[in-house]
Amino acid sequence: xxxxxxxxxxxxxxxxxxxxxxxxxxxxxxxxxxxxxxxxxxxxxxxxxxxxxxxxxxxxxxxxxxxxxxxxxxxxxxxxxxxxxxxxxxxxxxxxxxxxxxxxxxxxxxxxxxxxxxxxxxxxxxxxxxxxxxxxxxxxxxxxxxxxxxxxxxxxxxxxxxxxxxxxxxxxxxxxxxxxxxxxxxxxxxxxxxxxxxxxxxxxxxxxxxxxxxxxxxxxxxxxxxxxxxxxxxxxxxxxxxxxxxxxxxxxxxxxxxx
Numbered sequence: 001x002x003x004x005x006x007x008x009x010x011x012x013x014x015x016x017x018x019x020x021x022x023x024x025x026x027x028x029x030x031x032x033x034x035x036x037x038x039x040x041x042x043x044x045x046x047x048x049x050x051x052x053x054x055x056x057x058x059x060x061x062x063x064x065x066x067x068x069x070x071x072x073x074x075x076x077x078x079x080x081x082x083x084x085x086x087x088x089x090x091x092x093x094x095x096x097x098x099x100x101x102x103x104x105x106x107x108x109x110x111x112x113x114x115x116x117x118x119x120x121x122x123x124x125x126x127x128x129x130x131x132x133x134x135x136x137x138x139x140x141x142x143x144x145x146x147x148x149x150x151x152x153x154x155x156x157x158x159x160x161x162x163x164x165x166x167x168x169x170x171x172x173x174x175x176x177x178x179x180x181x182x183x184x185x186x187x188x189x190x191x192x193x194x195x196x197x198x199x200x201x202x203x204x205x206x207x208x209x210x211x212x213x214x215x216x217x218x219x220x221x222x223x224x225x226x227x228x229x230x231x232x233x234x235x236x237x238x239x240x241x242x243x244x245x246x247x248x249x250x251x252x253x254x255x256x257x258x259x
Contacts, residue, residue, distance in 0.1 A: 002130045002137055002187045006074045009157030009177045010187050011139045012119050012126030013072035014204050015057035016247060017065060021046070024058055024067075027243055030221040031214060032134040032206065053128035055135045067245035070107070070117050071139050071202045073157065078104045078120035081156055085110075088155050099124075110152055112143050114200040131207060138205035138252060139188035142198060146173065146190050149200070153190075161190070201248070203240075208251040211237045215251070218243075 006012040018024035021044050025036035028048060036058065038046035045059035061067055075081040078096050085108050086092060093115070094107035103122035109115050119126070131137045143149040150173055153159050158178030163171050173190040176182045193200060208214045211229045218241050219225060226248060227240035236254015243249070 001184060002139075004126060004128070004130055006121075006126045007177045007179060007185065008074055008076050009159055010074050010185075011071050011136065012074040012121075013057075013117075014069055014127070014136055015045075015059055015072075016069050017061040017067055018058050018247075019061045019067060019245060021058055021060065024243065024245060027218075027221050027223065028058075031218045031223070034134070050129070050134050055127055055129060061245075067243070067247040068115070068201065069204050069247055069249060070115060071204060072105065072117040072119040072126075074126065075118050075120055075157075078106055078118055081118055082106050082108070084156055088152050090152070110149065110200070112145050112149050112152075112200040114141060114143065114149070114202055116202055133207050133209050135207060136204050137207040138250075139202060140205060140250070141188070141190045141200070141202050142193045143190060143200045144193050144196075145200075146171070146192050150175075150190055162186075203248050203250055205238070205250040205252045208253055211239050211251045211253050215239050215241065 028034045034048040034050055036046050036048055043060060047054045048056045048058060082092060082096055089111035091109045093109055096104055096106045098104050101122050102124040104120040105117055107117045129135050141149060150161055160176045160182050161173040163173055165171060174186050175188045175190060176185040215229050222244040224242045226242055229237060229239040231237050236252055238250060238252040240248060240250045
């Protein structure tokens with residue numbers, strides 16, 4: 001289960017690149033009740049908060065990039081992790097840099113093309129709250145080469161995986177951090193891409209006690225349904241959506257680790 005302890009290798013932050021920050025913030029306000037708070041002197045980047053606690057951030061979209069959520073993974077040594085990633089075939093999009101007193105970050109693309117980021121904590125350890133309604137609860141990688149992806153991230157973070165078969169012929173890897181009880185520290189999964197055209201990518205899941213109600217709010221606000229709300233045995237009820245700019249995200253009611 002994802003917690004705000006944020007051990008090394010766990011997701012600790014998410015942010016969204018948007019071509020229109022005010023419109024995007026308004027969409028997620030309608031969907032989750034998030035409140036956008038711009039950070040001064042950042043060119044528009046700001047935190048999204050729920051009940052006064054930071055649950056993510058929205059910033060300007062890089063030129064030529066598609067709108068998408070980026071997942072940040074915690075590292076104790078940013079430079080060493082970036083070096084290991086490059087040696088394992090990753091591409092560095094943003095080299096290690098200081099973020100005021102908050103910490104240090106780098107942005108990379110893994111060998112299968114999935115974008116992710118790294119965070120070495122300074123004054124900011126990570127998100128204020130996770131695993132509650134309207135907050136990050138699970139991080140899932142859909143990869144064109146799941147075996148190679150699992151090996152790549154194991155090299156970086158020492159992740160442990162457990163293979164499950166949620167449906168005949170499909171292998172789903174539940175991912176846990178290197179330390180601690182393997183089941184208790186499960187925070188995400190690795191699965192094959194759903195079609196040859198789907199790019200490899202990390203997608204955040206947000207907890208929703210009423211998935212159908214959130215789907216209805218999202219579609220009313222201009223979002224689209226990528227996968228309708230459905231019940232998955234031993235997992236819970238889930239749905240995949242895209243915001244008005246096409247950025248995918250998912251919803252889940254239940255405990256993903258039970259998949």
